[in-house]
Amino acid sequence: MSHGRLAGKPSPQRDEGITVSADKPAQAGSVEPEGPGREALDVLYRFVAALELAPTVAVHSTDRNGIVRYWNHTCAEVFGISAAEAVGRPLTSLSSHLEREEDFRNTLETVWKTGRTAPPRDWHIRRQDGSERWLYSTHFPVLRDGVTQQLFCMEVDISKRKVDEAELIEAGTNFRQLFERSTDAIVLIKGNGIIDANPAAVALFHCADKHYIVGKTLLDFSPEVQATGETSVVADAALASRAFIDGNNRYEWEFSLPDGAHIWAEVLLTSVTLDHAFLSYAVLRDISPRKAAEHALAMAARVFENSRDAILITDRHYRVIAVNQAFTTLTGRAAGDVMGGEVPGLLSGMHDASFYQQIWDFVAVHDHWEGEVCCVRRDDDDIPVWVAVTAIRDSAEQVSNYMAIMTDITERKRAEEQTRYLAEHDFLTDLPNRVLFLDRLQQALVSARRQHTKVGVMFLDLDRFKGINDSFGHHVGDAVLKEVAIRLTGCVRGVDTVSRQGGDEFVVILADIGGVDQAAHVATSVMHAVAQPVRSDSHTISLSVSIGIAICPDDGLDVDTLLKNADVAMYHAKQNGRNAFSFFNADMNAHVIERVQIENELRHALSNQEFVLEYLPEINIASGQATAVEALLRWRHPQRGLLMPHQFIPVAEECGLMVPIGEWVLQQACARARAWRDEGCPVMVAVNLSGAQFIDGGLVHSVEEALRLSGLAPELLNLEITESVIMRGDDTTMATIATLRARGVQLTIDDFGTGYSSLSFLRRYPLTRLKIDRSFVMEIPQPDSGANPPANLIPAIIAVARSLKLRVIAEGVETAEQLQFLKRHGCDDYQGYYASMASSDPDLKPRPR
Known part of the structure; x- marks a missing residue:
């Protein structure tokens, strides 16, 4: 019969049985690490091989109806019937x-009813060929959940021994000669x-001579009697009496x-007349190897029946000779449906017969495949x-059986898929993470x-997302x-991929697009x-996003280049005011490289004392006197020269350096104002605050x-706060401003008119x-260039300030005409180039902001 039996017989309909998985085909001869532990498989193999290849013990099992379900090779020899026939x-x-x-x-019925092993005993049988045998049999149940499932029997052919015993009894007058020469251990009991x-008895009991035995009883050598110290004389006498009545009795004792x-021995107790005296003699044979084999076989039977893994055993011709209950549970096939037949078909249509032939070929060479x-x-x-x-070989190294062990790995596969999913998806948004995205x-x-x-x-990068976490808490940010994430997914096709890279950064793959117009359309949809x-959490939060776009092949051919260029384009969109999308180009890349260089150099500027402050005067319009100065930060770069705030402040805010720089500005400005006061010029100093300082x-x-540190009076320090910070309106910002004002510090709303402040909000x-x-x-x-030019809004702004009891200062005054306009409408102070020209203090020169 060909090895192709594993594949079963082709059928136009779907075969029932075992098929190779389509999503992960097994390789012929593969041994994958995620299978059941190899050690566990070896244990099962040894147990099953013990059942099948036991050289001296015939092992068979029957079900509740007395039908043979298992028949090993020794059974075929003892009964003269093959497994296929039995x-x-x-x-x-x-x-x-x-x-x-x-x-x-x-005897069999008693074992089924009680669930207990029957005592070993001799049975005289007649085989189907007419010959007779003596068998020494042990019947024991195999239980599952306390219920007998099968009845196993282990039998040893003792026909020759029976002949020897009969000859010994018939020897009569020659007993003494047989007694001395017998290879079996014999003791006389009186x-x-x-x-x-x-x-032979002296050798069996590991003694130097028989004096170590004579005078004792057989039960003196029993471990139980030795442990309790009980006497066994009466017991031996009772056994001897029974021998005279019954003729002979057989026992199995541990000595x-x-x-x-410790050994196990079979004890045959028989009556005899010797020298006109009635005695009993005991023939003892060492059955320790047999007892060990029986124990192994009994264990094998229990393991076979109670194994959670499905086990199927065939003969060398691939006919099924045994399956356990787990096989039925796994496949839905009852034992009666497959016993005696060929291996159930394994062909599913996903692989042809040659695939399964490879498996058998591999087993033929290596004895194992999984x-x-x-x-x-x-x-x-x-x-x-x-x-x-696994191929099971006999003592002649010939294949006698095949064994298949099958383990349901549904839960393990589900756990693997879940683990893989978690490893490839963001825990918060459930989007693909960077691993799956790449x-x-x-x-x-x-x-x-x-x-x-x-x-x-x-x-994509959400604009000012850090402020959401700091203002409302991380649970709101999450x-x-x-x-x-939900909105982004709704803006793309099924073939596209939305991934969260970490924080508030997302990346989108637009697969198979026609060109930049399609990408721009998606970007517009995302922004909207x-x-x-x-x-x-009872908060209404407004968002915007900055998007950078790179196109393959125009902006790069590999993963790293495309991601880098898209990132560059995103930074360009942020620097151009945020809430926008930008495509990558070479100039943009150079600009971002320069920005990175500025960031790196900025991190050392503070420790290298490269920052300086210049002061712009604020002039009272009515008196013409300087009442305050505004501290303006400059960076005296070693290579680039003097840099204005707009050239480095945005970078400092983005890379988290604005807080330490702001602290330095505060300390330097307060120290300078205190020095002026000590010189007799008590002037107020104004310091601009960054939104990052409020968030910190x-x-x-x-x-x-x-x-x-400076000793400056709080009323001489004026902190200028941008309108965007004021409009944020969160509890932390309001508490901070209230605390500063309570300390006596002056507070100015800077750049008024560029945001969306309302009168009720400012109050x-x-x-x-x-x-x-x-x-x-x-x-x-x-x-006038229209019905309501910007200049016409100045009186309205001044009116708003008056209603809030705020002092008004105008910045950027360059001409006398501008100053006169402000004076006419009631503005209090001004600053700018014209103010610097009017100042009498030589240190306060005209300087741009």
Whole structure:
């Protein structure tokens, strides 16, 4: 029969049985590490091999109906019936127990009812060929959940021994000669103990001579009697009496020998007349190897039946000779459906017969194959199964059987898939993470090269997201990220990929796009979707996003280049005002490289003392006197020269350096103002605050520390706050401003008119001054260009300030005409180039902001 039996017989319909999984085909001869532990498989193999290849013990099992379900090789020799002929037939039809047939049936029934092993005993049987045998049999149940499932029997052919025993009894007058020369251990028992022992008995009991035995009883060597110290004289006398009545009796005893060894012996107790005296003699044979084999076989039977893994055993011709209950549970096939037949078909249509032939060829060479396959149940459910096929060889190294062990790995596969999913997806948004994103981008690029299409990579960063976390808490920030993830997914196609890279950064793969127009359309949709207010924890949060776009092949051919260029484009969008998208180009890359260089150099500027402050005077319009100065930060770069704030402040804010720089500015400005005061010029100093200083949470401490170190009076320090910070309106910002004002510090709203402040909103803050943005002042000299030019808004702004009892200062005054306009409408102070020219202090020279 060919090895192709594993594949079964082709059928136009779907075969039931085992198939190779389509999503992960097994390799012929593969041994994958995720299979069941190899040690566990070896244990099962040893147990099953013990059942099948036991050289001296015939092992067979029957079900509740007396039908043979298992028949090993030794059974075939003892009963003269092969496994193929025996399996599936009633046990009682294979042999007869002569005049004790009813006794035999009662013995089996008792084991089924009680669930207890029957005492070993001799049975005289007649085989189907007419020959007779004596068998020494042990029947024991195999239980599962306390219920007997099968009845196993282990039998040893003792026909020759029976002949020897008969000859010994018939020897009569020659007993003494046989006693001395017998290879079996024999002891004579009279009355209360052993009176003689032959040389074989001395050897069996590991003694120097028979004096170590004579005078004792057999039960003196029992481990139980030795442990309790009980006497056994009466017991031996009773056994001897029974021998005279019954003729002979057989027992199995465990003996504890003088040297500490333990053996099992079969004891045949028989009556005899010797020298006109009635005695009994005991023939002892060492059955320790047999007992060990029986124990191993009993254990094998229990393991076979109770194993959680499905086990199927065939003969060398691939006919099934045994399956356990787990096989039925796994496949849905009852034992009766497969016993005696060929291996159930394994062909599913996903692989041809040659694939399975490779498995058998591999087993023929290596004796083992294992891999993952797909088991098809009767109800057509597919489940993943790990299968190990092993060839079992006899003592002549010939294959006698095949064993297949099958383990349901559904839960393990589900756990692996879950683990893989978690490893490839963001825990918060459930989007693909960077690992899965890079894999998909690589696949998209390979496909684009093959199809000559384009791939777009969009790098997205939420604008000012850190402020959301700091103002409302991280739980609100997490809710925002989840909502943004949902909106982004809704803006792309199924073939595209949205990934969260970490923090508030997202990346989108636009696969197989026609060109930049399609990418721009998606970017516009994303911006519109993100801009919709997010409601979380009773807060309504407005968002915007900056997007950078790189296109393959125009902006790069590999993953790293495309991601880098998309990131560059995103930074360009941020620097151009945020809430925008930008495509990558070479100039943009150079600009970003320069920005990175500035960031690196900026990190050392503070420690290298490269920052300086210049002061712009604020002039009272009515008196013409300087009442305050504004501290303006400059960076005296070693190579680039003097840099203005707009050249480095945005970078400092983005890279988190604005807080330490702001602390330095506060301390330097307060120290300079105190020096002027000591020189008799008590002038107020104004310091611009960054939004980052409010977010940091240490602003109040920084101000108090600067005042303490300098000794400057709080009323001489004026902190200028941008309108965007005021409009944020969170509780932390309001508390910080209130605390600073309570310390006596002056507070100015800077660049007023560039945001969306409302009168009712400004009333909530304890401000002292309002500064009109220079964009309004620049329009004053020009004639009206419309119904409501910017200059016409200045009187309205001043009116708002008056209603809030705020002092008004205008910045960016360059001409006398502008000054006169402000004076006419009631502005209090001004600053700018014209103010610097009017100042009498030579240190306060005209300087741009």
